[in-house]
Amino acid sequence: MSSSLKDVAARAGVSARTVSNVVNGSARVSTQTRQRVQEAIDELGYRPNLAARNLRAGRTGVIGLAIPELHSPYFGELAGLLVDEARRRSWTVIIDQTHGDAEAERRLLTGDGGRAMDGLIISPWALEAQEVATTARPLPVVLLGERSPQGLADRVAVDNVAAADEATTHLLALGRRRVAAIGLQPHLHNGTAEQRAEGYRSALRRAGVTPKPRWERSVTSLHRQDGARAMAELLDGDDGDTPDAVFAFTDELALGALHMAHARGLRVPDDLAVVGFDDIEDSRFSHPTLTTVSPDKRQIAERALQCLADRIYSPENEVPALDLTIPHRLVVRGSTGPGAQAH
Amino acid sequence: MSSSLKDVAARAGVSARTVSNVVNGSARVSTQTRQRVQEAIDELGYRPNLAARNLRAGRTGVIGLAIPELHSPYFGELAGLLVDEARRRSWTVIIDQTHGDAEAERRLLTGDGGRAMDGLIISPWALEAQEVATTARPLPVVLLGERSPQGLADRVAVDNVAAADEATTHLLALGRRRVAAIGLQPHLHNGTAEQRAEGYRSALRRAGVTPKPRWERSVTSLHRQDGARAMAELLDGDDGDTPDAVFAFTDELALGALHMAHARGLRVPDDLAVVGFDDIEDSRFSHPTLTTVSPDKRQIAERALQCLADRIYSPENEVPALDLTIPHRLVVRGSTGPGAQAH
Missing domain, CATH: 1.10.260.40 (lambda repressor-like DNA-binding domains)
Incomplete structure (x- = not known):
């Protein structure tokens, strides 16, 4: 029975x-x-019987997930958590990979050629958050990342400015003064990069260090090879102006920088201390292991899907758009560990 | 007009x-x-107008993709290529993550609770290939990996035995004789691991080296921490019986082994030469960089979707099931590079 x-x-x-x-x-x-x-x-x-209940309510039981890059470890880990959490809620997931292309980001927002979804999670790189929110309507949408939809949709993000400030302050506390940053993306108007640069600069200023444009290295993408190239540019500078520390805006960039530091015969952390951002699994096994800002990725996935569930199952509640800040912590490992004190 | x-x-x-x-x-x-x-x-x-044409033909324009783990770099890279290739063909992709669980692997095979798909790509870990092929019917299905559906469905894979033989032969050619293997999974009846173990043993025997059970290390999963643990077990053995080379069945296992070798003060490749399998991006940036078997992942994605397209758009052709072997090559890098010759 x-x-x-x-x-x-x-x-x-x-x-x-x-x-x-x-x-x-x-x-x-x-x-x-x-x-x-x-x-x-x-x-x-x-x-x-969720399928039957969805049918009666005019729902499809399908949500969309628009991710910039599945091959990037950060988004691979996050997509895995999001898909598991969606499955736990008996949702089927349509996945799309945008590569930060505006047209690709619009695809799922307009219902994937008329295909019905109950809601959408998107990490936009190209589109402004307001455009995402208004294009999606009436489809409930949750944005991941730093682009703020200004109250037009729910958003889940970490405090990038504070996190970047902590990372940089950690390097300064080791006695390092020539602290470079890798990962600016001025051509993309990338909110993440801008916020992390802001946190980096404010930490330097508070410590009485004047930020130098030469120490802020731009990249075209956020992968290891970009980090390696930026590190080479930093090391090819004038003697005496070579950085003794680097804050990279993603772990992939940091691992590329580590790679180049090894290739140039630098000792990490003695000659060069390195901090990354994302806490991808790789950062726990690199040589040396990588100090990094660890966002609570599981909580990002859980909160994002909770927001979506509330919009989908209780649309009558008309709760104002939520702006959720997910906790992060600085995880200190070998790349700024013993040996990193300036000498 | x-x-x-x-x-x-x-x-x-x-x-x-x-x-x-x-x-x-x-x-x-x-x-x-x-x-x-x-x-x-x-x-x-x-x-x-693909959407309209699909509708007339009774197709949905949706395919399923069942992947064991999105957070694993190999499957993250492969999923990215598969999703891009599917989009190029105007297919919408429903993604599912199985974690190698039999029940999860069956989910999409039976149409995801009645949801219509035109076809399915699956990399089964738990289910026998024949069960996958017969459960899916009449849904066209393409299997990725070493489990052979015995002519019941199309399959795309690399030649694991040959690839493992090459990797091991490369270590033997450096003069190494105490060559260990990390990655056996006897409890899983994992075809990949069995085939790679077979290639490893046959290369040893051809070189006149008797395979030792102690050198074959089993793991519960294929990640860095498993590789690190297995490496520690190998190094905790009797003096004189410690391996001077390791063939790890995935790059993640190899990177974990590298991590443990560093932690124990071993020089790679001088004291320990290491070869992995998968050629994930990380292997090009680790310290030292990792020699690895590189399967042509792009070709895996392209051929798998081509097989699916043929079944979906030309079902009347009734072509016998295809068994496609995708090329691989051994990429020699720092972990077996200069310094790796036995001395």
Whole structure:
């Protein structure tokens, strides 16, 4: 005998609507109520038929995921977490890879050629966040990253300015004064890069170090080869002006910089201390291991899908757009570890 | 004025069916004809309405992609290539992550809860290939990897035995004799691992080296931490029995082994030569850079989608199942480079 939603509601002493909210993962249920409903679900062995329920509600059970690059370790890890979390909520995921191309970013926003989706998660590189939010309407959309949709859609991001400031301050605290930055992208109007550059400069100024344009290296993309090239440019500078530390805006850039430092015979961290950003798995196994800013990627995935679930299952709530800041922490490893104190 | 398919056929002097085959990317058109049709398409500015055509033919324009792990660099790179190639063919991609779980591998095979797809690409870890092929029917399915569907479905793979033999022979040619292997997965009945172990052992035997069970290290997964742990086990062995070379079955395992070798103060390649498998981007930037077997990943993606296109657009052809072997090559880098000759 299979139990119904009403059975669960009766057992838990709540309304059917509340059970529905719990099953749909809505945030608008107190922890105590959620727990009581979950216990009733477990006791009765209730299994919601999501496909049928979606059909009745005019939903498709499909969400879109638009990611710049699947081959990049950061986005590969994040996409894996997002897909798992979507599956946990019984959503089917349509994936698209945009390579930061505006046309590609618009593809899923307009429903992928009429294909129906219940919502969309996108990490835009080319489009302005407001365009993303307005183009998607009425499709619920959650933006990942630093481009702010100014209250037009939910957004999940880390505090890039603060994180970059911490990373740079860590290098300064080691006694380093010639601290370079790798990863500016002036041609892209890339909000991430701009915010990380801002945090970098403010940390330098607070320490009484004047930022030098020569120490800020631009890149065309965010991969290892770009980091290696930028590091070579820094090392080819005048003697005495060579950096003794580098803050790279992604771990991939940092690993490329490490690679070039090795090739030029520099000791890391003794001659050159290095900090990255993203905490990709690789940074725990490189030689030396990489100090990095670690955003809570699991929480990014969970919160993004929670936002989407709330919009999809409780559209009548009309909650103002959320701007969620996900915690980060600086993980200190070998590339700024023992031996990194200036001497 | 927009041109029709018939206009293109008339201009190219071929049948409408042939134009359709070219547009759909079918392999069953000669290169010359394809070129003539493409010229006519370009001259007339013909733009096929794929969505409408799919609808008429009872197709959805959606394919499924079931990948074990998006966070693994190899599968991240491969998924990126597959998604790009699918988009080039105007297919929408439903992605699923199986983590090698049998139930998860079955999900898309049975049409994702009734959701219609035109075909499926899957890299099975848990299910036998024959089960994959028969469960999917009548859905066209292409298998990636070493599990052979025995003529029940198309398969795209590299020759793992030959590739592992080459990798091991390369280490033996450096004069190394205590060559270990990291990556066996006896509990998983993992075909990849078994084939790579077979190539490893046959290369040893041909060189007159008796394979030692102690040198064959099993792992629970294929990531860096597993490689580091297996390397530690090898180094904790009796003196005189410590390996002077390691063939790791994936680059991630090899990079974990490198990490542990560094931690134990070994010089790579002088004390320990290392070869990996996959040629992930990381292997070009590690310290030292990693010698590895490089499968042609782009060709894997292109051939897999070509197989799927042929099944979807020309089902009447009933071509016997294809078993495609994709080329690989050994890329020699620092981890077996100068300094690796035995001394």
